[in-house]
Amino acid sequence: MANAVEEAGPARSLTMADGTPLKVALARATRRSKIRAFLLVAPLLFFILITFIFPIVDMLLRSVDNPEVNDAIPATVVELEKWDGESYPPDSVLSVFLEEIGDRSEEQRRNTGRMGARLNYEDGGFRSLINKSQRAAPKILESPMQFALIGLDEAWEDKDTWSALDGLAEQPDFADILPKTAALLQKWETGNSPFAEKTPGAEVYTEIFQEIAAAAQDGRIGALTAVIGRAHADVADLVQRTADSAGDIAEHPLKYALIGVDKEWGEVETWKTIQLVSSPVTFSYYLNAVDRTYDADGNIVMQPEWKQIYVQLFLKTIYVSIGVTIACLILAYPISYLLATLPPSKGNLLLILVLLPFWTSLLVRTTSWIVLLQTQGVINDTLVFLGIIADDNRIEMIYNMTGTIIAMTHILLPFMVLPMYSVMKTISPSYMRAARSLGANPLVAFVRVYMPQTIPGIGAGSILVFILAIGYYITPALVGGQDGQLISNFIAYHMQKSLNWGLAAALGTILLAGVLAMYWLYDRLVGIDNMKLG
Amino acid sequence: MAIPSYAGPLERIWYYLYRFICAAIFFFLIVPIIVIIPLSFNAEPYFTFTPEMLRLEPEAFSLRWYADIVNNEQWLHSIKNSFIVGIASTLVATTLGTLAALGLSRAELPAKSLLMGILISPMIVPLIITAAAMFFFYSAPFGTDYALAQTYTGVILAHAALGTPFVVITVTATLVGFDKNLIRASNSMGADMPTTFFKVIMPLILPGVISGALFAFVTSFDEVVVVLFMAGFEQRTIPRQMWAGIREQISPTILAVATLLIIVSTMLLATIEILRRRNERMRGVTY
Structure with missing residues (x-):
């Protein structure tokens, strides 16, 4: 490097005592001081990245994270990928599915439960559907015919059907065509005892199906229905229908068995939904957060009317925040002006009236508003005492939107006053005097000369109050009642009560994006470095 | 901002009206914090002033909610x-x-x-x-x-x-x-x-x-x-x-706790103010 410099120009470059060129030494020193400055920041940076940034990013990822179906039925998901998505999934898929959800290990049961909860967000009936199927799965795999016959027709589950068949078991015509079934039925303990089983065991279903199928093949089914039809026309009809579908059932026993567990399994849509939710990444929480959802074909559609709450809620949160910001602006402007124009001794004294609320605990201030505003509270008592309102006609000022707005305005007012005050303090009174001496009346002088100079303060205070208001949780939760709840309260609700964490994360991400956008604006207008506290 | 001697009657009315508005806003800021303090001495478990309290009868006031804090493990x-x-x-x-x-x-x-x-x-x-x-x-x-x-x-x-x-x-x-x-x-x-x-x-x-x-x-x-x-x-x-x-x-115990917290915040505010002034003095900044 040193040679390079020497060759570049005829003049000898300056060097340090040890012979290194000055330029190199300077670069080295600058780099060293950069590193030293960074080392001072590094511990906090590391701390904030670990304890704060990482958790936030981790939570935001939950809004698209979709592991539940994949965790519970990974092999089924692989099988479903080969499925055409139009016809009913083949029995090979169903047997994999049943084996997976039928596993009784604790881990599998937990995963299956989570999958049920996840699918439930898409369609209300899924949780119970999955639970029922989980219990039935081992039995279906062992002998599917019981569920399959019930899936074909619920009459196979009726006590009447079986008592009718049981009554016929003695008859030679019946026993001739269905010999094994008749033998089993004769052993079956029926009767009117309350402990007697409603329907016979699974093996009877298996036998009767095979024998009906055989009868249907060799043409004796007409004779059988005739025998049964003499006493029980409806059962004969049932047997006939079973015989008609015997081929299809024999081919797809698991499909009919699942339908026997719940009719929902008969719909191709059910499988489409599972396939849709099986992707490891989902946008459905975000769609949910803006009142939209996927239909079974994967198209984005509006939620049913009664589920459309979040867009409304975001708008309400924005309106309330704007309302609170405007209220703070109107209240802060006159007193900031007064504080800035009074002589410092008086001004500082009055400033305490702003700073004391600022330093007082949020919960203390919220409690005070409950004490003041409740129906048996100080303000209502005073109004009754003064005869302004009747005792039985007290005003509802808390546990509703009014209470939220009043309390939030009070709590956020200092955040508006302080930046405005610091801007107004720097405005020289000479401008106003000059305007007056040039003939402006006081109003014109104030509006055209003073107010434009306060715009930075208005901007800084308004954005700060708006940012704080839009993420407010405590005050609405305590004094908001039913209609005073804002977006933060719903995030808390989904975190703690409904446990729909993906939706909570999606709502949170949208809120955070809004706040960061406002913050960016604040940084452009005011600069973080100029942020003043207290 | 004292009222200038050349101010007309309209300006004078506005001046006093403005003072009144400011007083009302300061009242709004500070009253919720002040009102809690006397209520924390209420002898009755109510969140409002009893007629006895307004007549300043000594029996209407008590320290029972403060005793509650001291006696409450939680x-x-x-x-x-x-x-x-x-x-x-x-x-x-x-x-x-x-x-x-x-x-x-x-x-x-x-x-x-x-x-x-x-x-x-x-x-x-x-x-x-x-x-x-x-x-x-x-x-x-x-x-x-x-x-x-x-x-x-x-x-x-x-x-x-x-x-x-x-x-x-x-x-x-x-x-x-x-x-x-x-x-x-x-x-x-x-x-x-x-x-x-x-x-x-x-x-x-x-x-x-x-x-x-x-x-x-x-x-x-x-x-x-x-x-x-x-x-x-x-x-x-x-x-x-x-x-x-x-x-x-x-329960009014909360009001007693709130009063204690107000005292803490007043002390913090005083400390911050003293420090701020000291800092300004040391930097030679004078307002």
Whole structure:
């Protein structure tokens, strides 16, 4: 490097005592001081990245994270990928599915439960559907015919059907065509005892199906229905229908068995939904957060009317925040002006009236508003005492939107006053005097000369109050009642009560994006470095 | 802004009207805080002034709600917790925050605005999001079983993270008027880094560090959302206990606690004001 410099120009470059060129030494020193400055920041940076940034990013990822179906039925998901998505999934898929959800290990049961909860967000009936199927799965795999016959027709589950068949078991015509079934039925303990089983065991279903199928093949089914039809026309009809579908059932026993567990399994849509939710990444929480959802074909559609709450809620949160910001602006402007124009001794004294609320605990201030505003509270008592309102006609000022707005305005007012005050303090009174001496009346002088100079303060205070208001949780939760709840309260609700964490994360991400956008604006207008506290 | 002698009658009316409006706004700001104090001495379990109180009869006042705090295991425990968590998190936040502010005030620091953005982000992100995120993370940090949720360590770390931005901002602001030649002078006279730091830098920035520390302390002392999500019953702080009190069984004990907290905040405010003035004096700034 040193040679390079020497060759570049005829003049000898300056060097340090040890012979290194000055330029190199300077670069080295600058780099060293950069590193030293960074080392001072590094511990906090590391701390904030670990304890704060990482958790936030981790939570935001939950809004698209979709592991539940994949965790519970990974092999089924692989099988479903080969499925055409139009016809009913083949029995090979169903047997994999049943084996997976039928596993009784604790881990599998937990995963299956989570999958049920996840699918439930898409369609209300899924949780119970999955639970029922989980219990039935081992039995279906062992002998599917019981569920399959019930899936074909619920009459196979009726006590009447079986008592009718049981009554016929003695008859030679019946026993001739269905010999094994008749033998089993004769052993079956029926009767009117309350402990007697409603329907016979699974093996009877298996036998009767095979024998009906055989009868249907060799043409004796007409004779059988005739025998049964003499006493029980409806059962004969049932047997006939079973015989008609015997081929299809024999081919797809698991499909009919699942339908026997719940009719929902008969719909191709059910499988489409599972396939849709099986992707490891989902946008459905975000769609949910803006009142939209996927239909079974994967198209984005509006939620049913009664589920459309979040867009409304975001708008309400924005309106309330704007309302609170405007209220703070109107209240802060006159007193900031007064504080800035009074002589410092008086001004500082009055400033305490702003700073004391600022330093007082949020919960203390919220409690005070409950004490003041409740129906048996100080303000209502005073109004009754003064005869302004009747005792039985007290005003509802808390546990509703009014209470939220009043309390939030009070709590956020200092955040508006302080930046405005610091801007107004720097405005020289000479401008106003000059305007007056040039003939402006006081109003014109104030509006055209003073107010434009306060715009930075208005901007800084308004954005700060708006940012704080839009993420407010405590005050609405305590004094908001039913209609005073804002977006933060719903995030808390989904975190703690409904446990729909993906939706909570999606709502949170949208809120955070809004706040960061406002913050960016604040940084452009005011600069973080100029942020003043207290 | 006294009323000028040349003011017309309209201007005079406006002047007094304006004064009245300002008085009303100050009234709105301060009354909710003042009103709680006499009510905390109410002898009856009501949240309003009884006729006896208004007639100033001595029997209408009592210290029973204060006695309630002292006799209540839960309140005492929460007061102790608030101080443990508050002080520990303030120590962490102040140490890390002051070091970082020293680094941030150096002109050579690369990517300064990005770093500043990251470091003060705990102040910007809405608390509910912070609380939810910390709940997930501290329950199983990096997928391990070493759960920090429902432990003192977890709550202290969370509150320290929330408090650092205030330390960074106040100390950085103090360092704006700091004369770098003092460090060079100290170095040239043979002082090593630690000596320079403790003998030269620290005494000058101490007001800023203390007010930053007070901000961090108040942040922790007043924080309830993260505690709601993350802390167990064992780590209940004063705000958490008040939250439960307001939501479940509201009793005037809360007003007594609130009065005590108002006294604490008045003291903090006084300290901050004294420090601010001292700092301005030392920097030679006069308003």
